[in-house]
Amino acid sequence: MNWTETISQIINGTKDLDAGLRDIIIASVKRTQRSYNSQPINYWAPTFVKHDDDNTHYKDGRYPSNHCEIKKFKHNNETIEIRYDHNAYGFRSDEMLEKTDNDLVVVTTGDSITYGQGLNVEYRYSDLFCKKLQQNTKKVVKNYNIAMPGHSNDYISRSIYQGIHTFRPDVIIFLFTFRNRLEWVNETNQLQQIVPGFDDHTIFNLINEDWSMYNFFKNFVLIDTLCRLYNLKFCFGSLDPVIAEGMCQHTNYIGNIELDNLAYDNEHPGIEKHKEIANKTYNKYIELYDKET
Structure with a gap:
């Protein structure tokens, strides 16, 4: 007997039951069927893959290939237009090309802060850092921003792992986000970012402050180990004051960033704050690696 026949038998067997109980059983069976039919996805595959040509959302939460959004914001009594252009990998970044010996x-x-929400790309701290770095090297600096809005420290560690194997970076910079965000795989094998205050999720009943930091340290140890294993230069900061307490003595740490909402969307950090982050990151980079550049 195949799975479809089994499902039909179970559903037919509920005809004489209370309607409420019958609905619960049918919903449970169909949920099990979806899980049975879903092929497992390895979200920790070593490399990022480009999207299919149909431009559908990839299941790991990236944007469709070459996706563009244009948003208008009222800021200081002006209407500001911001373009969000994404490359073939679904990132708001330059196109990612095969690395050459002359590339850095x-x-x-x-x-979302690293993504540059509410700003044009030239004002992001990643772009400002790369502009400064270009002045200090004879190589061609390639600026690959793989940040995603609303994403977690789980994503940050996973994206670094996959970014290392996909783009072969020389330098990695990042800002840890808030400790209580996390990645979750739902019943349809879809990867989700769970954010307190935006998502009402049962998993919040299982976690506490100590677990959040435990999970953060796992992410950090993975990143730190990868960077040292592959001899990568890295600098990082944080947005969460509790994370800052745990990281303040680390050699590569630039500090905790006090946020403002002066971007054109009136929700995210503005141009001056991104300049501050870029300067702190660059100064830390020069302090650690100037002789190696």
């Missing part, structure tokens, strides 16, 4: 590849990751 910088991979930057994080959440």
